[in-house]
Amino acid sequence: MxxxxxxxxxxxxxxxxxxxxxxxxxxxxxxxxxxxxxxxxxxxxxxxxxxxxxxxxxxxxxxxxxLQEIPYKGSLPTAVPTDPLVYRFYELINVYGTTLKALIGEEFGDGIMSAIDFSMDIMRQPDPKGDRVNIVMSGKFLPFKTY
Amino acid sequence: MxxxxxxxxxxxxxxxxxxxxxxxxxxxxxxxxxxxxxxxxxxxxxxxxxxxxxxxxxxxxxxxxxLQEIPYKGSLPTAVPTDPLVYRFYELINVYGTTLKALIGEEFGDGIMSAIDFSMDIMRQPDPKGDRVNIVMSGKFLPFKTY
Amino acid sequence: MxxxxxxxxxxxxxxxxxxxxxxxxxxxxxxxxxxxxxxxxxxxxxxxxxxxxxxxxxxxxxxxxxLQEIPYKGSLPTAVPTDPLVYRFYELINVYGTTLKALIGEEFGDGIMSAIDFSMDIMRQPDPKGDRVNIVMSGKFLPFKTY
Amino acid sequence: MxxxxxxxxxxxxxxxxxxxxxxxxxxxxxxxxxxxxxxxxxxxxxxxxxxxxxxxxxxxxxxxxxLQEIPYKGSLPTAVPTDPLVYRFYELINVYGTTLKALIGEEFGDGIMSAIDFSMDIMRQPDPKGDRVNIVMSGKFLPFKTY
Amino acid sequence: MxxxxxxxxxxxxxxxxxxxxxxxxxxxxxxxxxxxxxxxxxxxxxxxxxxxxxxxxxxxxxxxxxLQEIPYKGSLPTAVPTDPLVYRFYELINVYGTTLKALIGEEFGDGIMSAIDFSMDIMRQPDPKGDRVNIVMSGKFLPFKTY
Amino acid sequence: MxxxxxxxxxxxxxxxxxxxxxxxxxxxxxxxxxxxxxxxxxxxxxxxxxxxxxxxxxxxxxxxxxLQEIPYKGSLPTAVPTDPLVYRFYELINVYGTTLKALIGEEFGDGIMSAIDFSMDIMRQPDPKGDRVNIVMSGKFLPFKTY
Amino acid sequence: MxxxxxxxxxxxxxxxxxxxxxxxxxxxxxxxxxxxxxxxxxxxxxxxxxxxxxxxxxxxxxxxxxLQEIPYKGSLPTAVPTDPLVYRFYELINVYGTTLKALIGEEFGDGIMSAIDFSMDIMRQPDPKGDRVNIVMSGKFLPFKTY
Amino acid sequence: MxxxxxxxxxxxxxxxxxxxxxxxxxxxxxxxxxxxxxxxxxxxxxxxxxxxxxxxxxxxxxxxxxLQEIPYKGSLPTAVPTDPLVYRFYELINVYGTTLKALIGEEFGDGIMSAIDFSMDIMRQPDPKGDRVNIVMSGKFLPFKTY
Amino acid sequence: MxxxxxxxxxxxxxxxxxxxxxxxxxxxxxxxxxxxxxxxxxxxxxxxxxxxxxxxxxxxxxxxxxLQEIPYKGSLPTAVPTDPLVYRFYELINVYGTTLKALIGEEFGDGIMSAIDFSMDIMRQPDPKGDRVNIVMSGKFLPFKTY
Amino acid sequence: MxxxxxxxxxxxxxxxxxxxxxxxxxxxxxxxxxxxxxxxxxxxxxxxxxxxxxxxxxxxxxxxxxLQEIPYKGSLPTAVPTDPLVYRFYELINVYGTTLKALIGEEFGDGIMSAIDFSMDIMRQPDPKGDRVNIVMSGKFLPFKTY
Structure with missing residues (x-):
């Protein structure tokens, strides 16, 4: 198994x-x-x-x-996802990749938003023009260590 | 130019x-x-x-x-981004791809979160254990049209 | 299953x-x-x-x-389709990609033709020189949201 | 040049x-x-x-x-297009690829819709719920020759 | 099955x-x-x-x-074939690709040799220096339609 | 230069x-x-x-x-050609790859058609239903050496 | 089977x-x-x-x-081999590729070393500083045919 | 420079x-x-x-x-070489990869033929049936260290 | 098996x-x-x-x-690993690749750190700010042989 | 610039x-x-x-x-590095990837070794059988956050 x-x-x-x-x-x-x-x-x-x-x-x-063993992570069958719902997130990285880099860099300096010390909340936001998917991602900022 | x-x-x-x-x-x-x-x-x-x-x-x-012309979009030089900050977002899609699919599907049915009728807000969330990057994504839910 | x-x-x-x-x-x-x-x-x-x-x-x-569960979409085994019938559509995107971008942009501004609020009709068009495949695609125009 | x-x-x-x-x-x-x-x-x-x-x-x-010389065709910089407008067409092939194959086959037999003896018409279709992009593709059906 | x-x-x-x-x-x-x-x-x-x-x-x-159903075509396991016999044909396209384009263009104008209205004949040509494989490919020329 | x-x-x-x-x-x-x-x-x-x-x-x-120096060969910008005329030849290899292997093997045994001791002739074949491109490829059969 | x-x-x-x-x-x-x-x-x-x-x-x-049928050749699971022993040979092609081209060209003119009319001998060469793997490859030179 | x-x-x-x-x-x-x-x-x-x-x-x-600085090595423009002369060496790895692994393993045990403590000799071997390219590769056998 | x-x-x-x-x-x-x-x-x-x-x-x-037979090595399912723990090592090569090249070259000259005559030690290093993973890699320096 | x-x-x-x-x-x-x-x-x-x-x-x-601006990181021209020195590190990930995963998991639980809160030390270790490259990597262990 x-x-x-x-x-x-x-x-x-x-x-x-x-x-x-x-x-x-x-x-x-x-x-x-x-x-x-x-x-x-x-x-x-x-x-x-x-x-x-x-x-x-x-x-x-x-x-x-x-279920108690550490899995080899990665849930998608291809490097560029084919499913439209999942692809939209890939597209956002493509379109906003340099923007994320620029703005997180401007606010925090050189580093990353952790994908490990991370949480995510997916919510429905009612809207008369059509309900919206709201996703809040929260990751600890980790500055590149100087040594 | x-x-x-x-x-x-x-x-x-x-x-x-x-x-x-x-x-x-x-x-x-x-x-x-x-x-x-x-x-x-x-x-x-x-x-x-x-x-x-x-x-x-x-x-x-x-x-x-x-600046007033519609650009051919896509800001990254490779399909899998090499920059650590940008990669973390790619990794989140890899790890959470099927989860996003499952939970948005459960809440909304078959469709997508629009990446076009979309807005994003990048904020610093002060935290004594280390400030966090908070990103709020909001996209209109678009159900697959039946015809 | x-x-x-x-x-x-x-x-x-x-x-x-x-x-x-x-x-x-x-x-x-x-x-x-x-x-x-x-x-x-x-x-x-x-x-x-x-x-x-x-x-x-x-x-x-x-x-x-x-059949009532949301599927992970994507019907083709390779990123560039090998089947001649399916490939012709891929080729059309390759040849007409920038044209689609230019003309939809000229008519509607910056945005996309939705592939979700979308319908398609495949028909035979009789023609003495050889019947034709007619495909009508109709997708809602979605302008990029400014925020 | x-x-x-x-x-x-x-x-x-x-x-x-x-x-x-x-x-x-x-x-x-x-x-x-x-x-x-x-x-x-x-x-x-x-x-x-x-x-x-x-x-x-x-x-x-x-x-x-x-402009009078035959060009080496192909207008896109990557095999999977990064631009959202162009990608939607790629996505349609991914989602509807086997459907196009099944329905054209059912109607015409084994063959292809020509991408050479082909024409395309891109139109705005006014719609109170949001105007639509209508694309009519017409390609001669070419049956695989038996020999 | x-x-x-x-x-x-x-x-x-x-x-x-x-x-x-x-x-x-x-x-x-x-x-x-x-x-x-x-x-x-x-x-x-x-x-x-x-x-x-x-x-x-x-x-x-x-x-x-x-056997009476239309198959999804494509007989090879990789985009660049590994088998030496099959690879030689891929190599010919690589080496002669622009030549085929130039000479068919010069003779016929802009268009393609059909791979659908197509026939092929594989023959042994006896030769004292070593028999040869002769392949005759015949495809209808299809000019790009102007519209 | x-x-x-x-x-x-x-x-x-x-x-x-x-x-x-x-x-x-x-x-x-x-x-x-x-x-x-x-x-x-x-x-x-x-x-x-x-x-x-x-x-x-x-x-x-x-x-x-x-022009008198040996060039590094390969005339195409991508592994899978985007130009329709050139792609048709790639498609023929995809569709007929195993057939070429089977029939040359049946006639000659294990080996290849040489792409080096090779010649090609591209001709117009007049045809009332539309002229055809005829291509004759001739390559020496080279059997795998046993040792 | x-x-x-x-x-x-x-x-x-x-x-x-x-x-x-x-x-x-x-x-x-x-x-x-x-x-x-x-x-x-x-x-x-x-x-x-x-x-x-x-x-x-x-x-x-x-x-x-x-065992008496002609196999579809190619013994490796990936285009760039992952096994260290096999990779070293791939690396040699990467490092010495243009050198092989230059020196075989200088000695023989434009053509190839046949991989079909080919033999290989793998031997141990005793050496006090550590035994060596000696590989002798012998392939017929095939000049590009002029026609 | x-x-x-x-x-x-x-x-x-x-x-x-x-x-x-x-x-x-x-x-x-x-x-x-x-x-x-x-x-x-x-x-x-x-x-x-x-x-x-x-x-x-x-x-x-x-x-x-x-010329006195250590270069970033790798002489070829693509992972799978397009030039016929260079490709033949790639093909040999594809066809003989598992054989090289089996025979070097049988003779020496688990390890590699070094591509660093390595020398190569390219020679013409006269042959009445057509001169041959002879290549002698010699690399130190390096056993995987146990620790 | x-x-x-x-x-x-x-x-x-x-x-x-x-x-x-x-x-x-x-x-x-x-x-x-x-x-x-x-x-x-x-x-x-x-x-x-x-x-x-x-x-x-x-x-x-x-x-x-x-277990006594030499395995075909390579433990990962994709060329770029999807698992976050494994990816971090890939990222280190991407970020520090030219640095490793520069500093090993400066200290030792042209050559490599052997991945065969190699040992690795993975340890926990207690740290009040959070324990650390310490990895010591030791590989014999192998200079490129001149011949 | x-x-x-x-x-x-x-x-x-x-x-x-x-x-x-x-x-x-x-x-x-x-x-x-x-x-x-x-x-x-x-x-x-x-x-x-x-x-x-x-x-x-x-x-x-x-x-x-x-030099004071945050760079888009990634120092290598290809996803799989061609340079032998750099490749050896890629090979180590391929060979030891699942081992790193197993042993860090066994010692620390599910998480990663940070590539951001990270330091590296490259040293020469004199050895009579040939000096060795010693690399000490130290990264903070980051456990996957549960939420």
């Missing part, structure tokens, strides 16, 4: 049980963003979390073990 | 005049995010904006004309 | 039953273009549509469930 | 003269789609057309000669 | 029956070039042809059905 | 002098196919040939020297 | 029987270089050779048949 | 002076293989060697300095 | 037995770095080592045999 | 002045590793440092300004 097999099992079990990712996140006890990423093979669950979701989704014992 | 030449001119003029992107944005009259993207060759300025920034940065007339 | 398995099942069932994509589209109740794309794993069916086509093609219950 | 230099000259001359692609097409005497593609280095002008546009845009004699 | 499975079946059946591609072509009733391409998954057989070869090679009924 | 510069010079001189590739080939004294390839930077001219064409096209002495 | 399956069978049988590639080459009756390449799916065995090695390694009859 | 400029100067000077790479190697005092690689930007010359060749080819002082 | 299957078996057995890579390394009798690389399919074990780990992890006999 | 131009100027000035990277580092007042990376366009100098090195290497004022 490999981690991808566990991901498939989770998706099938969720379909069968007719629950949402938000439901699963409550079982895990963390945000829907982090929990979904974990279930889709990008984060590690601790024993309590893995057992809780294992019971909730009736996963086999080996799958529960695998 | 090509648009890339104008971008280089702007960067050189900004260096010489010792102003910030935020200063330039004020001259243009829009957010620092949109204005910087425009100055870096990704958005179109209208005549008033182009003339204002042209005067502010002492750009030649042809450059001011070019 | 994965969505690709459902696509294979549908193709096999359609072969066995000796029906056309147009027949399937009637069962689904939408255009042949949208319905075929849905059956080939690119669009989501609602419950009524999924059950109707499931019955028509004798698909198993899990396949009917899967 | 190379064809790309002529394309740049044309764009600069058009900017200076403040004319549209549609104006240029009238000078050439063909549709705006074909004429723009020709001016952007993808089609060949005959002597009359080249001289007319050369005079209209004040191009040097060598440029007028070059 | 997929078309690739049928191709494998055909190769195995041909090996077992110890027949040649030329033998198969006679059964199909067309040239060895077209018939082999069809059997290797690149062309469509009609019902008579499919049944004849199905009987000759003892293929199962579903395979005979599949 | 580099070989690419010489190629550009030749193309410009040919344009100015209003001669054809066939004219140039006569000056060189070889087929139009080989001669054009040589002038486009893919073959080596001997001193007599280089001087003859140098005089005919009024090339500078250094260019005449360079 | 496919040729790759036969290669796997051979490797497993060789492991089980605890024999060397040199042993297998003796059974085949050719050099260890050619014979190993053949067993690894890159060359064709004749009937006698295939039967001999089939008996020696207890291969099934179908595998013995497959 | 960059190292590539020096390489171009050397090639031009060699052409003008009508000398061979072998002549240059004598001036440098090393083998023609190593010396040519050095002159083509892949190896470092010491001061004596650089001055000697600088005088011989009348190179400017800065070029002589640059 | 292939080497990748053995790697999977080892990971599953380690999970089941709840042991660490450090535990496995003790069984093998070498450093945790080398031993883990060997168990993950990148190094060769000798018979004693293979039998010891085979017994410890209850591997089947064929797996123990395979 | 662009940052790459400054890098070229620095390399030329260093050559002319005959100083080492270590000398330049002393002028800057930091380690040779960080200072060289900064001079090669990968790190930012503060005003004092930039002026000091500007004076030391006689750089023009604009170059001194540019």
């Amino acid at each position: 490999k981690r991808e097999d566990v991901t498939e099992m989770i998706i099938a079990a969720k379909r069968k049980k007719k629950v949402t990712w938000a439901n699963c996140a409550e079982v895990i006890g963390h945000s829907k963003e982090w929990s979904t990423a974990a279930l889709l093979g990008q984060m590690v669950l601790n024993e309590t979390q893995a057992k809780a979701i294992g019971e909730y989704l009736s996963l086999p014992a080996e799958a529960v073990e695998l | 090509k648009r890339e030449d104008v971008t280089e001119m702007i960067i050189a003029a900004k260096r010489k005049k010792k102003v910030t992107w935020a200063n330039c944005a004020e001259v243009i009259g829009h957010s620092k995010e949109w204005s910087t993207a425009a100055l870096l060759g990704q958005m179109v300025l209208n005549e008033t904006q182009a003339k204002a920034i042209g005067e502010y940065l002492s750009l030649p007339a042809e450059a001011v004309e070019l | 994965k969505r690709e398995d459902v696509t294979e099942m549908i193709i096999a069932a359609k072969r066995k039953k000796k029906v056309t994509w147009a027949n399937c589209a009637e069962v689904i109740g939408h255009s042949k273009e949208w319905s075929t794309a849905a059956l080939l794993g690119q669009m989501v069916l609602n419950e009524t549509q999924a059950k109707a086509i499931g019955e028509y093609l004798s698909l198993p219950a899990e396949a009917v469930e899967l | 190379k064809r790309e230099d002529v394309t740049e000259m044309i764009i600069a001359a058009k900017r200076k003269k403040k004319v549209t692609w549609a104006n240029c097409a009238e000078v050439i005497g063909h549709s705006k789609e074909w004429s723009t593609a020709a001016l952007l280095g993808q089609m060949v002008l005959n002597e009359t057309q080249a001289k007319a546009i050369g005079e209209y845009l004040s191009l040097p004699a060598e440029a007028v000669e070059l | 997929k078309r690739e499975d049928v191709t494998e079946m055909i190769i195995a059946a041909k090996r077992k029956k110890k027949v040649t591609w030329a033998n198969c072509a006679e059964v199909i009733g067309h040239s060895k070039e077209w018939s082999t391409a069809a059997l290797l998954g690149q062309m469509v057989l009609n019902e008579t042809q499919a049944k004849a070869i199905g009987e000759y090679l003892s293929l199962p009924a579903e395979a005979v059905e599949l | 580099k070989r690419e510069d010489v190629t550009e010079m030749i193309i410009a001189a040919k344009r100015k002098k209003k001669v054809t590739w066939a004219n140039c080939a006569e000056v060189i004294g070889h087929s139009k196919e080989w001669s054009t390839a040589a002038l486009l930077g893919q073959m080596v001219l001997n001193e007599t040939q280089a001087k003859a064409i140098g005089e005919y096209l009024s090339l500078p002495a250094e260019a005449v020297e360079l | 496919k040729r790759e399956d036969v290669t796997e069978m051979i490797i497993a049988a060789k492991r089980k029987k605890k024999v060397t590639w040199a042993n297998c080459a003796e059974v085949i009756g050719h050099s260890k270089e050619w014979s190993t390449a053949a067993l690894l799916g890159q060359m064709v065995l004749n009937e006698t050779q295939a039967k001999a090695i089939g008996e020696y390694l207890s291969l099934p009859a179908e595998a013995v048949e497959l | 960059k190292r590539e400029d020096v390489t171009e100067m050397i090639i031009a000077a060699k052409r003008k002076k009508k000398v061979t790479w072998a002549n240059c190697a004598e001036v440098i005092g090393h083998s023609k293989e190593w010396s040519t690689a050095a002159l083509l930007g892949q190896m470092v010359l010491n001061e004596t060697q650089a001055k000697a060749i600088g005088e011989y080819l009348s190179l400017p002082a800065e070029a002589v300095e640059l | 292939k080497r990748e299957d053995v790697t999977e078996m080892i990971i599953a057995a380690k999970r089941k037995k709840k042991v660490t890579w450090a535990n496995c390394a003790e069984v093998i009798g070498h450093s945790k770095e080398w031993s883990t690389a060997a168990l993950l399919g990148q190094m060769v074990l000798n018979e004693t080592q293979a039998k010891a780990i085979g017994e410890y992890l209850s591997l089947p006999a064929e797996a123990v045999e395979l | 662009k940052r790459e131009d400054v890098t070229e100027m620095i390399i030329a000035a260093k050559r002319k002045k005959k100083v080492t990277w270590a000398n330049c580092a002393e002028v800057i007042g930091h380690s040779k590793e960080w200072s060289t990376a900064a001079l090669l366009g990968q790190m930012v100098l503060n005003e004092t440092q930039a002026k000091a090195i500007g004076e030391y290497l006689s750089l023009p004022a604009e170059a001194v300004e540019l």
